[in-house]
Amino acid sequence: METSGALFLFLTHSRCAGVFPVAREFRFEVATELQDTLQMPKTIQGVGGFSLIELLIVVAVILVLAVIAVPNLLRSRIAANEASAIQSVRQISSAEMTYSGTYPSVGYAPDLASLGGPIAGCIPDPAHACILDSVISSGTKSGYKFFAAGFVGVGVATNTTFVASSAPLNFNATGVRLFCIATDDGVVRWKPGAPAALPAPDVPTCIAYSVM
Numbered sequence: 001m002e003t004s005g006a007l008f009l010f011l012t013h014s015r016c017a018g019v020f021p022v023a024r025e026f027r028f029e030v031a032t033e034l035q036d037t038l039q040m041p042k043t044i045q046g047v048g049g050f051s052l053i054e055l056l057i058v059v060a061v062i063l064v065l066a067v068i069a070v071p072n073l074l075r076s077r078i079a080a081n082e083a084s085a086i087q088s089v090r091q092i093s094s095a096e097m098t099y100s101g102t103y104p105s106v107g108y109a110p111d112l113a114s115l116g117g118p119i120a121g122c123i124p125d126p127a128h129a130c131i132l133d134s135v136i137s138s139g140t141k142s143g144y145k146f147f148a149a150g151f152v153g154v155g156v157a158t159n160t161t162f163v164a165s166s167a168p169l170n171f172n173a174t175g176v177r178l179f180c181i182a183t184d185d186g187v188v189r190w191k192p193g194a195p196a197a198l199p200a201p202d203v204p205t206c207i208a209y210s211v212m
Helices: 002-013 024-046 052-102 203-207
Strands: 144-152 159-168 177-182 189-192
Touching: 052 144, 052 159, 052 177, 159 203, 177 203
Parallel strands: none
Antiparallel strands: 144 159, 159 177, 177 189
């Protein structure tokens, strides 16, 4: 910096007309350009990237946003799964009614698989009625597992009652509530879930749930 300043002063204020036989304006421009050239490396060094502290602040902000966003995203996913489970239980219940009308000698379907069938080329029969969506009749959908069963009535050989039920595949991750419908009232019922909880296996268990 000192050398460049001295050179600038020398070139702009030199009285040695014989050494620099040019106009004063030209000497000033040359000296200015030379000084800018000498200062350029220091100017470039002064313009750096983010400092370590700035990068740490950015990372901390991202982490805070993630901590806020992830639980909200998980709750939204659980709500969507539960809404899907309720709809699926209703579909199972409707399929049971259709099955009973189609196969009166059997009554309600004995299990979930009997309500469904293969995705393509399904030929209806009591073992595969082709009434229910093949995804639901496989037993799992949208983070929930499903169950259906018909129960033989007193003094008869047909299934006179049924239960359609569901439970989260992974409690507190894909869902937090259990849902069911029983023949007795046909309304959706629910209760809080728990790790490794199973769908309601019979009508009395389902009836003990709360009405939605």
